Amino acid sequence: MLLETVSVIGGGAWGTALAQAAAMAGRSVSLVARDAAQVNEINTSHTNARYLGSQELHHNITASTEAGPADIIILAVPAQASRAALGAIPPDLLVGKPVILSAKGLETGTLDRQSEILFDMAPEAIPFVLSGPSFAADVAAGRPTAVTLAGDDATQTSALALALAGPSFRPYAADDRIGVEVAGALKNVYALACGAVEGADLGASARSALIARAYAEMARMVTAMGGSATTLTGLAGLGDLTLTCTSVQSRNYQFGMALGRGQTVEEIIAGGAKLAEGVATTPVADALAKSLGVDAPLVHAVEAVLSGNADIATVVAGLMSRPLKRED
Numbered sequence: 001m002l003l004e005t006v007s008v009i010g011g012g013a014w015g016t017a018l019a020q021a022a023a024m025a026g027r028s029v030s031l032v033a034r035d036a037a038q039v040n041e042i043n044t045s046h047t048n049a050r051y052l053g054s055q056e057l058h059h060n061i062t063a064s065t066e067a068g069p070a071d072i073i074i075l076a077v078p079a080q081a082s083r084a085a086l087g088a089i090p091p092d093l094l095v096g097k098p099v100i101l102s103a104k105g106l107e108t109g110t111l112d113r114q115s116e117i118l119f120d121m122a123p124e125a126i127p128f129v130l131s132g133p134s135f136a137a138d139v140a141a142g143r144p145t146a147v148t149l150a151g152d153d154a155t156q157t158s159a160l161a162l163a164l165a166g167p168s169f170r171p172y173a174a175d176d177r178i179g180v181e182v183a184g185a186l187k188n189v190y191a192l193a194c195g196a197v198e199g200a201d202l203g204a205s206a207r208s209a210l211i212a213r214a215y216a217e218m219a220r221m222v223t224a225m226g227g228s229a230t231t232l233t234g235l236a237g238l239g240d241l242t243l244t245c246t247s248v249q250s251r252n253y254q255f256g257m258a259l260g261r262g263q264t265v266e267e268i269i270a271g272g273a274k275l276a277e278g279v280a281t282t283p284v285a286d287a288l289a290k291s292l293g294v295d296a297p298l299v300h301a302v303e304a305v306l307s308g309n310a311d312i313a314t315v316v317a318g319l320m321s322r323p324l325k326r327e328d
C-alpha cells in the first residue's frame with residue numbers, strides 16, 4: 001500500500017490539525033476546505049485563523065476546494081456532515097483507498113456509526129477509525145499527543161500508523177474499529193453531563209462519580225454494539241473520556257457547563273457555541289440503548305435535559321434514587 005500523499009477532507013479545527021500532523025510526519029498533504037477565502041489564506045499565509053488562530057501551518061500543506069487523488073483520505077468534518085462530504089468526493093478516488101474516519105458522533109436518523117456511513121457511500125474504500133484524547137490546538141502546535149488508529153487488517157493499520165506518526169503525534173494501532181468509534185461518540189455525551197455538573201456547581205466528587213459510571217455505561221453500550229469493552233482501557237476510551245470530561249477546553253464540556261447554568265440548547269447555540277458533537281449524538285445513543293436493551297441512565301438523563309423534558313435537579317434526583325445495586 002503506497003502511503004505518501006494525504007487528502008484531508010474538512011478545513012475546520014480537526015482537519016487542519018490532522019493535516020499538520022500528517023505533514024509533520026513527512027507526508028505531502030492536500031487540505032480540502034469548502035471556503036475559497038480560507039483555502040487562499042492557508043496557501044498564502046499558512047494559517048487557518050478562524051479555527052487555529054495564529055498557529056503556523058506546515059508548508060507541505062496545500063489547500064484546495066476540491067479533493068484530488070491521494071494514497072490516504074482523512075475525513076474530518078462533523079459527524080452529521082460525513083455522508084455529504086463523502087458524497088462530494090469523486091467515487092473513483094475512494095476505491096481501494098484507506099479512509100480514516102475521525103469524526104466522533106453517531107448519525108441522526110440512520111443511527112449509523114461513521115464506518116457504517118462509509119460502507120454505504122464508498123463500499124470499496126478501506127475503513128479506519130482515529131480517536132483518542134487530542135485537542136486540535138495541541139496537535140497543530142506539536143504538543144505530545146497519542147491516539148488510537150483502528151482498522152480491520154493489522155498489517156495495514158500498523159503501516160498507516162507509521163505513515164502518520166511524527167515526533168509529537170503517536171498513533172497506536174488497534175483492531176476494534178467498532179469499539180473505538182462508539183467510545184469516541186459517547187464520550188461527548190458524557191462530557192456534556194460533566195460540564196453540566198460543573199455549571200450547576202455540583203462538585204468535583206459528583207463529576208468523578210459520573211466519569212466512573214459513564215465508563216461502566218460505555219462498556220455496556222460498546223459490547224452491545226459489537227465492540228470490545230477492553231478497548232475502553234485505552235486512549236479512545238479512558239484517555240478521551242477523562243480529557244473531555246475534565247477540560248474546559250472541550251467544546252462539549254463548555255456546552256454542558258452552559259446547560260448546567262440553566263441555559264437551553266437554543267440559547268447556547270444562539271450565543272455562538274462551537275461544534276458540540278454530543279448534542280446530536282445523545283438522542284441517537286439514547287435510541288440505540290433502547291433498541292439494544294442496554295441500561296444507559298446517563299445517556300437518558302442527558303437526553304432529557306437536552307430535549308427540555310427535565311431540568312438538571314430533576315435528573316440528578318432521579319439518578320441518585322435509582323435502586324441500589326452492586327458495582328459492575
Ligand SMILES: NC(=O)c1ccc[n+]([C@@H]2O[C@H](COP(=O)([O-])OP(=O)(O)OC[C@H]3O[C@@H](n4cnc5c(N)ncnc54)[C@H](O)[C@@H]3O)[C@@H](O)[C@H]2O)c1
Nearest residue numbers: 011012013014015077078079081084085103104135136275
Ligand atoms: N477539534 C478537535 O479538537 C477535535 C479533536 C478530535 C476529533 N474531532 C472531531 O472532528 C470532527 C470535526 O470537528 P472540528 O473540530 O474540525 O469542527 P469545526 O467546527 O472546527 O470544523 C468543521 C469543518 O467541517 C466543514 N464542513 C461541515 N460540513 C461539511 C460538508 N458537508 N462538506 C465539507 N466540509 C464540511 C466546515 O466548513 C468546517 O470547516 C468532529 O466530529 C469532532 O468531534 C475534533
Ligand SMILES: O=P(O)(O)OC[C@H](O)CO
Nearest residue numbers: 132133134135250251252
Ligand atoms: O472539543 P471537543 O469536546 O469536541 O473534544 C475534542 C476532542 O474530541 C478531544 O479528544
